[in-house]
Amino acid sequence: MSIINHKECPLCGSNNIAELFSFRDKTVTDNNFPIWSCNKCLFAFTQDVEDEDNCGKYYKSEEYISHSNTNQGLKNKLYHFARSIMLNRKYRFVHKANNNVKGSVLDYGCGTGFFPAKMNQKGWQAKGIEQDADARTFAKNNLKVDAYDKDYLDNINQSEFDVVTMWHVMEHIYNPDIFLKKINAILKKGGKFIVAVPNFESYDAKIYKEFWAAIDAPRHIWHFTTDTAKAMIEREGFRLEQTDFLPFDSFYISLLSEQLKTGKTNWFKGLSNGFKGYLKSRKDHKNGSSIVLTFSKI
Numbered sequence: 001m002s003i004i005n006h007k008e009c010p011l012c013g014s015n016n017i018a019e020l021f022s023f024r025d026k027t028v029t030d031n032n033f034p035i036w037s038c039n040k041c042l043f044a045f046t047q048d049v050e051d052e053d054n055c056g057k058y059y060k061s062e063e064y065i066s067h068s069n070t071n072q073g074l075k076n077k078l079y080h081f082a083r084s085i086m087l088n089r090k091y092r093f094v095h096k097a098n099n100n101v102k103g104s105v106l107d108y109g110c111g112t113g114f115f116p117a118k119m120n121q122k123g124w125q126a127k128g129i130e131q132d133a134d135a136r137t138f139a140k141n142n143l144k145v146d147a148y149d150k151d152y153l154d155n156i157n158q159s160e161f162d163v164v165t166m167w168h169v170m171e172h173i174y175n176p177d178i179f180l181k182k183i184n185a186i187l188k189k190g191g192k193f194i195v196a197v198p199n200f201e202s203y204d205a206k207i208y209k210e211f212w213a214a215i216d217a218p219r220h221i222w223h224f225t226t227d228t229a230k231a232m233i234e235r236e237g238f239r240l241e242q243t244d245f246l247p248f249d250s251f252y253i254s255l256l257s258e259q260l261k262t263g264k265t266n267w268f269k270g271l272s273n274g275f276k277g278y279l280k281s282r283k284d285h286k287n288g289s290s291i292v293l294t295f296s297k298i
């Protein structure tokens with residue numbers, strides 16, 4: 001059995017679950033994937049995905065690396081500009097969460113390593129974990145980042161890190177309860193766990209519904225909101241302390257969603273929806289296309 005079919009809500013165990021719609025994956029598989037949610041706790045998840053040992057075929061796109069290497073084209077130029085602002089913002093965010101003291105950070109799912117490199121540059125001790133071998137090699141060779149395979153998580157000493165970050169990774173994690181216990185163990189008492197995820201109740205998610213690009217099934221197996229992420233993470237020994245949002249994501253995701261919905265790059269509509277989402281997120285983080293949740297280990 002390699003397909004995972006949930007008969008109960010993976011978060012609360014209720015059997016009152018139903019299909020919302022199906023998402024067409026145009027990035028890799030060109031297949032439809034059913035998105036289900038729980039009527040009791042409102043947790044949403046992708047139904048019928050391949051299990052962890054067989055999900056590699058969902059990740060055959062080369063976009064992850066190519067973004068890092070090329071500065072060609074308007075989209076890539078914008079991406080590089082946004083990334084540089086975001087790296088600074090993430091650094092300040094993590095530094096502040098650690099009471100403005102330099103410390104040690106593990107970036108789980110570090111990709112090509114730009115965030116741990118930024119933290120090292122600012123005087124932190126940063127390590128990364130990344131399961132994609134090409135991305136890991138890029139991080140090591142080009143950015144001199146200590147980047148490890150995911151098995152490394154089992155070899156880390158207890159209470160080793162001040163902070164663990166996961167920027168858009170939690171939505172990919174199989175068996176999150178086991179995983180979160182490991183993250184809890186490697187953090188110092190009072191250490192921070194900072195998690196950014198796409199927000200399934202965001203302004204742009206509500207506009208684009210089954211065309212909302214951040215669903216990104218079947219690679220994303222969970223579709224979080226602030227409340228469902230809080231419920232999943234708090235029960236493994238954390239307490240939610242702060243919520244925030246990532247300002248560029250509403251623009252980027254709205255543009256991608258316009259492309260999915262209409263087949264065209266609809267700059268005006270994508271950017272105007274992105275801007276509306278951005279303004280609404282400033283009033284209430286629950287409108288944010290991506291949310292950033294800071295937990296303390298208790």
Ligand SMILES: [Zn+2]
Nearest residue numbers: 009012038041
């Ligand atoms: Zn539920």
